Amino acid sequence: MTSALQLENLTIAFGRGRNRVVAVQGVDLRVEPGEVVGLVGESGSGKSTIARAVVGLVQPAAGRVLVAGHNIRNSRRGRISRSELASLAQMVFQDPYSSLDPRMSVARTIDEALRYGRRGLSRAERQREVMRLLETVTLDGAYADRMPSQLSGGQRQRVAIARSLAVRPKLLIADEVTAALDVSVQAQILNLLRTIQRAEGLSMLFISHNLSMVRYLSDRIAVMYMGEIVEVGPSEELVRSPTHPYTKVLLAAVPKLAGDEVDEMWLPVGETADPRHPPQGCRFHPRCPVGPGIRSGRELCQTLDPREDASLRPHSAACHFPLKSDEPAPARAATHFDRADLSRRKS
Numbered sequence: 001m002t003s004a005l006q007l008e009n010l011t012i013a014f015g016r017g018r019n020r021v022v023a024v025q026g027v028d029l030r031v032e033p034g035e036v037v038g039l040v041g042e043s044g045s046g047k048s049t050i051a052r053a054v055v056g057l058v059q060p061a062a063g064r065v066l067v068a069g070h071n072i073r074n075s076r077r078g079r080i081s082r083s084e085l086a087s088l089a090q091m092v093f094q095d096p097y098s099s100l101d102p103r104m105s106v107a108r109t110i111d112e113a114l115r116y117g118r119r120g121l122s123r124a125e126r127q128r129e130v131m132r133l134l135e136t137v138t139l140d141g142a143y144a145d146r147m148p149s150q151l152s153g154g155q156r157q158r159v160a161i162a163r164s165l166a167v168r169p170k171l172l173i174a175d176e177v178t179a180a181l182d183v184s185v186q187a188q189i190l191n192l193l194r195t196i197q198r199a200e201g202l203s204m205l206f207i208s209h210n211l212s213m214v215r216y217l218s219d220r221i222a223v224m225y226m227g228e229i230v231e232v233g234p235s236e237e238l239v240r241s242p243t244h245p246y247t248k249v250l251l252a253a254v255p256k257l258a259g260d261e262v263d264e265m266w267l268p269v270g271e272t273a274d275p276r277h278p279p280q281g282c283r284f285h286p287r288c289p290v291g292p293g294i295r296s297g298r299e300l301c302q303t304l305d306p307r308e309d310a311s312l313r314p315h316s317a318a319c320h321f322p323l324k325s326d327e328p329a330p331a332r333a334a335t336h337f338d339r340a341d342l343s344r345r346k347s
């Protein structure tokens with residue numbers, strides 16, 4: 001069966017010379033038809049760069065992006081047209097305030113997508129389709145004539161979702177789609193996405209730095225750190241027994257997932273490294289709470305890239321010492337610096 005999305009050794013870089021940042025490094029990932037894969041990781045880990053590569057907004061330095069088996073790089077050479085790519089993969093962005101054209105009504109916004117992506121439809125068919133799509137995102141038909149400035153953030157995001165569904169994509173990329181919304185509206189949008197995904201059998205790459213949301217929506221979760229996927233596995237299993245120390249760190253920072261309290265023993269050690277100069281060996285080693293700075297005998301973490309044998313380990317963990325379910329907590333107390341760092345990450 002052809003995967004809805006297949007990333008093969010995907011590498012994406014920005015800038016030149018000393019300012020070159022390899023934002024995504026050798027990423028392999030699949031999303032199967034009808035599957036939701038969550039992509040989680042801290043700010044700057046490369047999540048949006050992957051999303052933008054999938055819809056052709058950035059070009060890979062190496063590797064391939066296959067959407068429903070089509071290499072999207074070929075869109076430049078005309079083998080797959082822009083409109084064909086649009087009907088394969090659609091993206092919903094974080095900020096519904098900037099992603100909608102302020103001069104277009106709700107109906108026209110959706111109609112433009114239909115005219116571009118489903119050329120055979122008559123005007124009357126498009127009008128019916130606009131109303132059907134509004135119903136799908138649970139917006140009353142009366143909103144069709146409204147302008148974006150007359151809508152709330154949640155309503156705008158519903159319009160953005162309706163627009164992305166207009167071309168009947170096989171794959172939806174949702175990049176932090178609730179991050180700009182009030183907490184009360186976030187749950188509504190999440191539930192809406194889940195309902196639509198199930199009803200239409202959509203494949204989805206759901207991106208968020210919020211592990212609770214990712215867990216709620218996803219069948220599998222991939223964890224990113226500094227441009228690399230460090231662990232991937234079925235959602236519940238990954239949350240219950242993570243194998244990579246960075247996943248454990250992410251989980252420990254979410255009180256509801258880790259138990260009653262933030263688990264201070266699993267806080268990272270220091271600041272994130274400069275992405276222009278990623279650490280040798282394991283990229284997480286300077287911050288790892290069970291790494292060479294904390295546990296003796298782990299010097300190889302500083303020199304040997306753990307991704308080389310990742311496919312042989314549970315959850316393809318990019319770690320020389322994958323965590324076991326009875327892993328003892330790191331023998332150290334959280335410092336004041338660690339606590340400040342955590343509260344910054346949580347805000």
Ligand SMILES: Nc1ncnc2c1ncn2[C@@H]1O[C@H](COP(=O)(O)OP(=O)(O)OP(=O)(O)O)[C@@H](O)[C@H]1O
Pocket residue numbers: 014015021022023041042043044045046047048049050209275
């Ligand atoms: N257009 C660009 N030019 C230069 N560097 C970029 C560009 N886009 C992203 N980067 C860099 O690539 C890295 C990954 O950024 P990206 O936006 O993909 O992270 P992210 O995981 O989506 O973060 P966030 O959670 O904050 O959205 C960062 O170091 C970022 O500064």
Ligand code: SF4
Pocket residue numbers: 244245246282283284285286288289290291292298301306318319320321322
């Ligand atoms: S390889 Fe070493 S430093 Fe990296 S995550 Fe595993 S234990 Fe920590």
Ligand SMILES: [Mg+2]
Pocket residue numbers: 047048049176
């Ligand atoms: Mg992002």
